[in-house]
Amino acid sequence: MPIDTEHFKQKLEAEKASLETELQKVGRKNPDNPSDWEALPPERDTSQADENTVADGIADYEDNNAIVNTLESRYKDVKSGLDKIAKGVFGVCQVCKKEIDFERLEANPAARTCREHMN
Ligand SMILES: [Zn+2]
Numbered sequence: 001m002p003i004d005t006e007h008f009k010q011k012l013e014a015e016k017a018s019l020e021t022e023l024q025k026v027g028r029k030n031p032d033n034p035s036d037w038e039a040l041p042p043e044r045d046t047s048q049a050d051e052n053t054v055a056d057g058i059a060d061y062e063d064n065n066a067i068v069n070t071l072e073s074r075y076k077d078v079k080s081g082l083d084k085i086a087k088g089v090f091g092v093c094q095v096c097k098k099e100i101d102f103e104r105l106e107a108n109p110a111a112r113t114c115r116e117h118m119n
Contacts (some may be wrong), residue, residue: 003091003099008109011079015109019075022098027034037072037081039064093117 023037030036042057058098084090091100093114100114111118 003102003105005085005090008105009082009085009091011109012078012085016075019071019078022073023068026064026071035076037068037075039068040108046047074110077112079109080112101118 025039027039030038039061042049043062081090084092091105092098093100093116094112095117096114098114104111104115
């Protein structure tokens with residue numbers, strides 16, 4: 001049975017939009033590379049802050065960085081899923097080139113591999 005790519009396209013588009021919203025809270029698109037996101041520096045003005053506040057600012061930045069990395073890696077998977085739909089190769093395992101089963105795609109439309117080849 002052919003895969004209903006329209007169904008998964010809608011799911012992926014919805015996830016992409018919500019990931020973009022999340023990413024915009026903690027990061028911004030790299031102006032030199034629109035497919036790359038970078039963490040926002042802490043907003044706090046550290047110029048007159050004491051040492052504790054500066055340390056807090058750095059911790060915030062590292063937190064943002066970790067969140068951006070997690071969201072960005074998911075964002076790339078989702079974009080690659082949409083890419084595959086556009087190219088007509090959606091739902092094919094990257095390793096064995098067999099079709100990925102429906103339940104797995106339903107749970108994760110951005111899946112790159114079949115159940116057997118997920119790590
Ligand atoms: Zn496989």
